[in-house]
Amino acid sequence: MSNRGPLAVAFIAGMLMIGDYFLDWGPLNSYAEWVQKYYIIIAAFAIVLGVASLFKLHLGKLKRKEDGWRYSIVTFFGFFAMIVTGLFMTSGDLTGTKHPWNAWLYTNVQLPLGATMFSLLAFFIASAAYRAFRARSLEATLLLLAACLVMLGQVPILTGGVFESLPEIKQWILDIPNMASKRAIMIGVGLGMMSTALKIIFGIERTYLGGSEE
C-alpha cells in the first residue's frame, strides 16, 4: 500500500489550491501562491530524466550501429552546441539565450526549423481538405459546406452580386452554429476535466501513479 502516501499528498495539494481559489485568508493565499509559483521546479528537474532517456536512445543506436546511427551524432552535436553556448559561455553580462552564439544558433537553426515545420501545415491542410471533404453523407456535406463558405468569406476571391455577402455568411456561421457547438464542447470538457481532477484528488483515479509494488 505504498501509494497511500502519494495519494494523501495529492489530496492535500489539491485541497490547498481549491481552498485558495475560494477562500479569502491571507496565510492560505500566500502559501498557495508560493506553491503555484515554484512547483514548476519539479518540471525543471524532470528534464534531466528526459535527457537521460534521449541519451540512452541515441547512445544505444551508436553502440549497436543501428540504421541511421550517424544521425544520432547530429542530435548530440546540436544538443552540445546549445548547452555549451547556453550554459557555460558568457560574453560580458550576456549569458544563456542572450549569449550571441546561443542566440545565433537559435535564430538560424531552431527558429527556421520550427517555422518551416509549422508551415508544412499549409500543405497538409490542403491535402486533408481534398481527401476528406467529400459529400458522402449529410454530416460530411455540412462539414464541407461550412468549410467552403468560411474559406470564401475569408478572402475576396468571388466579388460582386450575391458574393458580396460571403463575409457576412462566414461571420454568421462562426457566430451562431459554431458558437453553439463550441459552447457545448466547452461545457462538456469542463465537466469532464473537473470530475477527472476530483477523482485524482480523492484518490479514486490512481492509474497515473503506476504500480504499487515494491
Next chain:
Amino acid sequence: MIFNLIAPFNTPEGLGIWIAAFLTLCIFSFLYKDNPFYKFAEHLFVGVSTGYYISIYYWNTLKPNLIDELRKGFSALGEGNVQKAFGLDENGSIIAEPHLRMVVPLMLGIFIFLIFISRKNAWLSRISFAWYIGVASGIAIPASMATRVLIQAQGSVRDFCIFNAGCANAAGLDPQTATTSLWINSALLLIGTLCAVAYFFFSLPSKGVLKAMNKVGIYFLMISFGASFGYTVMARISLLIGRFQFLFYDWLGINI
C-alpha cells in the same frame, strides 16, 4: 523584380541565413518523401531544442528561483536571521522572497531522480508526481468549473437580455441592436447549444426526443468543425508565406 546578391556568405548574419535556408529546404523535402536531408534536420532539431530548453530552464527557473534563493537564504542564516532566511514574519506568514523555503521544491525535485537509482525508492518519486498532479488538479477544478462551464452557460443566458431594455442595460448590452434577425439567431444559438450538449449525454438511452436532439447536435458540431477548418486555412497559409518571404527576400535577395 530585381535580383540582388544572394545573402553574403562571409558574415555571421549571412552565414546564418544560408544555414537557415538550407534547413528550411531540408524540411520542405519531406513533402516529397522521407530522405537523408529531412532526417538530418529532424535529428538536429531534436538535439538543439532539447539543449535550448535546458538552458531556458536553468536561467529562467532554476537559477533565479532556486539557486539564488538558497544562496540568499543561507547567507541570512549565517547572519543568524532565521525568519529572514525562510522569508517569514513572526506569525509565520510569508512576507518576502522564499529563500530557504525553496528546500521543499528542491527535495521534490530530487525525489524524482530516485526512481532512476533504484525501484525501491520509486514511491518517493511518486510523492513528487502526486504533488505536481495534485496541485494541477486543485487548480483545474474550480477553474474549469468557472471558465469553461459557468461562463459559457452565463454567456448563453445573458444573450437573451438584449430583448428587454432594463435587463439589457444591466447586462451592458445595447437594446437598440435587438432585431428580428437577432431574435432568430439567439434562439438558434440556444437550440444549437442545447442539442450539442445533448450529444454528450453518456448514460441516458438515445431514444425519442433525445435521439432527435443528438442528431441535430451532431449537425451543429459538424458545421462548427467545418467552419474552424476553413477559418484556419488562412493562418496556415500565412506561415507558408512567411517561409517563402524568407527564402526569396532574405536568402535570394529578390527585391520587388
Next chain:
Amino acid sequence: MNIWQKLSSIDRRWVFLAMALFVAFPVLKPLGLPVTTTKEVEDIHSFIENLDGTKPIILGLDFGPSTAPELTPMAKALIRHSLSKGIPVLGVSLAPDAPGVANDIMKWAESELNAVMGKDIAYLGYKVGTLNVILQMGQGISKPFPKDYYGNNTDDLPIMEGVETLEDCAMVVGLEATAISDLWIQYAGDQMGVPIGIGMTAVSAPEAYVFYQSGQIVGLMGGMKGAAEYELLVNAPGAAVQGMDAQSLGHIVILVFIILGNLGYFFGTKGQEISRLKSLRDGEK
C-alpha cells in the same frame, strides 16, 4: 481506372506542388487584389488617430517566431502609425519566445522609421509570470522590468518621463498568439481602466471577438487580413498586404481540389469507399 476515379485519388504530392506554386508566385510578383477594411480594425486606427499628448502606448509583443508572419506586420504598422503621431511605443513581452522577434521589430523601427531607442520606442524584454507581471505593472512599470532588454535602467529612459504605472499609458495594444489577451483585457482593461486594443492570430481572433462586441476592447485585428487592413489604413502596404494575394490563391487551390475530389467521388468511386476499419471488421466475420 477512369478519369473520375483518378480525380478522386490524386497523389497528395500534386496538391502540395500546386499549393507551393500558387502561394510562392504572388510573393514574387504581387497581384494587387483588393483588401477591404473592417470596423474592428478601423476602430483601433481611429482611437490612436484621436489620441493627443505624448503618453506612450504599451505594445504587448507576446508572440514568437511561429506566429510572426501574421503579427509582425501588425506591430510594424502600429509603430509606424503611433510614431507618426508623435506617440512613443513601449514594448513588453509576456511570452518566453518573444524577445528575438521583438528585438527585430525594434531594430526595424530604428532603421526604417528613424526612431530613437529609449525615447520614441523602447523594449523592456520578457518577464515570467504573465498575470503577476501585468498586476505589478499596475503598481509601477519598472517593478517587473527594472531594466530594459538592452540593460538600461527603465526609469532612466526618456520615454518613461511622467510614466509611473500602466494607468499613465494611453493604451495597451496586445499582439497575442495565446490567451494572454484575456489577462490584458481583464486586468489592465477592466480593472485598471486602460483602453485595450488586441491583435491576434487568425486562429484565436474569433475568441476575442466577444470582447469587442461587449466593448471591453477598442478594436481587434485578426490574422494577416487584419494586419493588411492596418497597413492600408496607415498608407504603407507591406508584407501583410502582399501576403493577402498569396492567401487568395492558396484558398483557390484548396477549393479547386475540393471540387475535383467531389466530382471524382460522384462520377467515379461513389459507394465503393468503405472505412478501412469497417472492411476489416467485415473480413473477420
Next chain:
Amino acid sequence: MIFNFLNLIFQIQIKEGKGPVFLVLVLFICALVFFLDKARKGASFKIRKIAGLDAVNEAIGRATEMGKSILYTTGLETASHIATIASLTILSRVAKRAARYGTRLQVPSFDPIVMTLSQEIVRESYLEEGMIDSFRKDDIFYLTQEQFAYTAAVEGVLIREKPATVFLMGYFYAESLLLAETGNSIGAIQIAGTDAVTQLPFFIVSCDYTLIGEELYAASAYLSEDSSIISSLKAQDFGKALLWIFLFIGSIFTFFGSVKFLSIIGGSS
C-alpha cells in the same frame, strides 16, 4: 485556544464573486459522491456506445495481425494538464491489450514527467498481464519539449516504423494535423481524442475515429472498467442535465427581463 480557532474560522470568508462557483462545485461533488456510493453498493451503469472506444480493441488487433507496432502519444501538454492524465489512463488499457497480444507499443513523449509516468503505467500493465519480460522500457522515450521538433521526430517514427495503429490522445496544438496527416499517409488506423476545441476539426478529417472533448474523459473512465470510476460519468451527466435546465429556464427569465436573475448569475456589468 478554542477561541482562537473559532476566531480564525470567522475570519475566513469566501472570496467575492466565487459564491456561485462554490455552490455548483459542492452540488457536483454531492452528485459524484452519491453515484460513487451507488456504485460501491453494486449498481452498474449503462453507458452509451462511443464509436472510438469500440474501435480501440480492433485497432490493436489489427496491428497484431499485421505484425506491426502501435504508436501512442499522450499529447503535447505536461502532466499538469488533466487531458494528459486521462490519456495516461487510456494508455494503461492499450498497454494491457498490447502486452496480451505481444504487440510492440511505442510511446514518444513530449514531457519528461509524462514519460516517466508512462513508463511506470505501461510497466504495470505488462506486469498485470504477466508479460513483464517483454516490456521494453526504451520504447517509451523522451524526444524534446519543443512543439515542432517533437512533431518532426514523431513524423520520422511514423514514416520509418510504419505502425499499423496510431493513438493521438491528450491535448494538442497546431501540430495535430501534421501528425494525423502523416499517420493517414502511411495507412495507419488512427484513433484520436482531445479536448482542444481548436484542433478537433483536424482530427475529424484525418483520423478514423475521434473522441470529441468530453468523450476523451468519458473514455478514460469507461476503459478503466472500474464501476466507481464509471459512476463519475453519471455525475457528469447530472451536471449537464442541470445546466440544460439552467440554460433553458435562464434564457426565458432573461428574455422577459429578469434583472434579478441576471445579477444572481453574475451577468450584470
